Amino acid sequence: MNPESTATKSSPPAILLILLILLIAGSFAADSLIRFPVPGTNEPHYLCKAKHYWNPQWCAGDFFLESSNAHRFFYQVVGFFTQWLTLAQTAILGRLAGCLLLAIGWYRLLRVLTPGIWSPLIAAWMFLGIAAIGNFSGEWIIGGIESKVFAYGFLFLAMANGCEQNWNRAAIYLGLTISWHPVVGVWGLLCALFALACYALVQRKSLSRASLVLNIKQAIPACGWLILCSLPGLVPALSLLQGGTPREEFSANFIQVFYRLKHHLDPMDFNTFSYLMYGFLLAIWLLFRRKENTTFSLRFFQYFIAGTLGLACIGFLLGAGPRPASEMPYYAFRMSLLKFYPFRLFDSLLPLAVTVTLSNTVYQRWFKQEKTDPDAATGNRRIRAGFIALLSLCLLTTVLYSAWIAPPVHKMTxxxxxxxxxxxxxxxxxxxxxxxxxxxxxxxxxxxxxxxxxxxxxxxxxxxxxxxxxxxxxxxxxxxxxxxxxxxxxxxxxxxxxxxxxxxxxxxxxxxxxxxxxxxxxxxxxxxxxxxx
Known part of the structure; x- marks a missing residue:
């Protein structure tokens, strides 16, 4: 392991650690339940499918329920509870479990990337504030319960262990990410490989042959764990790619990319505010990330986010062009790639990157003042900490209030x-x-x-x-x-x-x-x- 890979941080007491995770989970759950009352936008879609998976006689004859199971692992795990609980009870239980997993992954990742015991909680409130403003391609993490909520929780854990160079654990969590949601997991795997390649390229002069051999030996069992843990979700997903003739695949891709899911997949359909908002977030991240420390953890994370940005740029190049889409050169090939959600990780993780960068920038300024004037810094640090805590709490209150007064998602009186x-x-x-x-x-x-x-x-x-x-x-x-x-x-x-x-x-x-x-x-x-x- 690289000696600069992890920063030595004192772990908080167990009670405080549990309290922090519960506060983060509670913040996520409160925003979820207030902003998206049960049933949320996708919960009937997922939970009805999960219930039918375990009880095919329920709503027998429904066209969608009897179609292929793209997220079979989710239906197998969550659908099990629908045999004893109502759909609403299953949704609430699933949201609480999903928010808890997200909180655990969030805490682990933020503790690796940011100093300060309370920074994961403050960063979570900042993230909710950014998410309340909008998104780029319709992607979200905090909302109703579906397979990607669990996938992002395991992805955070995988990223945290990757930052610490615990490759076997990172592979296990990344495999579970793929099982819960293959698109999120596979894109996460590619971004992680991109991050490692970038780090190796930058550090190629300092990396010895022995260290390369050691890394290869460590990668072999990690690959085994990754494949093993990803199979439950990867196999059903791959079967969907082989279910039609070339003509059917062409027609289905066009329907999916430029009609049914164009708000997720077609960059020409995204509104101007989304481009401006994420352009602003990207500018903040690029500006302040240069002031962060250059440990392996932060470099790996920054390269990972750069990988998500690269995927989004590829997606934009694939989708940019005249409309109707049939006038684009090679549009059949381009839409066959667009259907894999190239904007998904950039949409969901850029706000996370901004919160990490802002948190590190604030703390580094405190530490710099402490070194120059230790006596005056102690009192000032407490004042600033109280001010930021109060500001963050006001932000959370504003987010929850905006969720409370927001119009219902079903658009009915x-x-x-x-x-x-x-x-x-x-x-x-x-x-x-x-x-x-x-x-x-x-x-x-x-x-x-x-x-x-x-x-x-x-x-x-x-x-x-x-x-x-x-x-x-x-x-x-x-x-x-x-x-x-x-x-x-x-x-x-x-x-x-x-x-x-x-x-x-x-x-x-x-x-x-x-x-x-x-x-x-x-x-x-x-x-x-x-x-x-």
Whole structure:
């Protein structure tokens, strides 16, 4: 191990360590629960799939639930609890567990990279403040529970052990990252290899042949641990890449990159504020990182962040060009790479890099003053520490307050939301489990409340090529069916065609209609429920 690889730091008492981790986890959980009430944006998507994985009879016949399982490891682990807990209880338990894992990884990484016992907590509050402003490509870490939340917790642990050159542990945690979320894990692995390559290139004159041989010997068992721990999630993910013909792959890539997930994958779709915000954050990081110490830990971390920046730049070059996208040169090849989320780690980890750099800059100024004037520094240090603690606490309060007053993510008024849940509960209590529903296309939590299968919904898109194409076909069919019969009127013939072509037995509608030949079996002020004849 390089003698400069780790800084000798006195560990805080066990009680204080536990308190710090719990405070960080509590801050993450508070922001998650206030800003994203259960069910969060993706929780119906993930947890309904996880419940169906363990109980295929639940919502049997739902197109999305019976599609391929891209995040099988998450469904296996978290879905196990849905057999005894409700979906809401599973979501809360998952959030608490995810926030605790994130807090442990966050504390370990920040303790390696920053001085001061309380710096991990203050940095967590700074991170929440930056995340509350916005993001670059729609990526987030603190929110509802899904596979990437656990993945980022293990990625933080992997980065911390990588900074300390504990390669076997880093490989184990990185393998677990891949198992929980292959995209996050594989990009993390590439950035870690990039960081090591950069360090070796910079230090090539001081690295002896013996040290290179030793590093290679240490890398062999680490690779074994990495492969072993990554298999549970990597195997299902790789199977998705081989599930269609070349024509299907081309069509699915286009649908995914330039339609369904363009807000994550197409840099031409990102808004101007996102570019300005992350340009500002990048400028801060590049400006202040030069003032940080040059230990192996910080260099490894800085090169890792530089790797995420490189991936984002590659993603921008792949996606930049005229629209429609078919006018871009080699657009088929370019979109086949864009579908792997090249902006994901840069989006999530640049705010972390900024918090680390600002924390180190502040502490280094304190230490410099202590060396020049030790007597005057003690009192000043306490005043500054109290001021920063108060400022950070005010920041956390502002973040939680902004989450409290933010509009709901489902974009409904309170009356509409109550009517939606009321209609779903009526369906759960008064329709057979074999019923198949046509629901408003852009809703996301029908299965969560009604516990009945859907024909198709915009949110629940499969991730294999045949599934994506079928998802798109179903949406196009419903759009065409509505257009064909809108002027003629939705009579018995229209309803019979819909039932024969789709198997739909019930309709839950808000604006669709009028249906002249059938009457709703239930309705409230916003929604109507019909049973097809």
């Amino acid at each position: 309170a009356r509409q939301r109550a009517d939606w849940i009321d209609a779903c509960h009526w369906i759960q209590n008064n329709t057979p489990e074999s019923a198949l529903f046509l629901t408003p296309i852009h809703q996301s939590d029908f299965k969560w409340y009604a516990q009945r299968p859907e024909y198709v919904t915009y949110k629940d898109c499969p991730q294999d090529a045949p599934g994506i194409i079928e998802w798109n076909r179903r949406l196009k069919y419903l759009r065409k069916w509505g257009q064909d019969y809108y002027n003629k009127g939705f009579d018995d013939q229209a309803l019979q065609v819909l039932h024969q072509q789709t198997g739909i037995t019930h309709l839950l509608v808000k604006r669709l209609g009028p249906f002249n030949t059938i009457k709703p079996v239930y309705q409230n002020q916003t929604y109507k429920i019909y049973k097809l004849p």
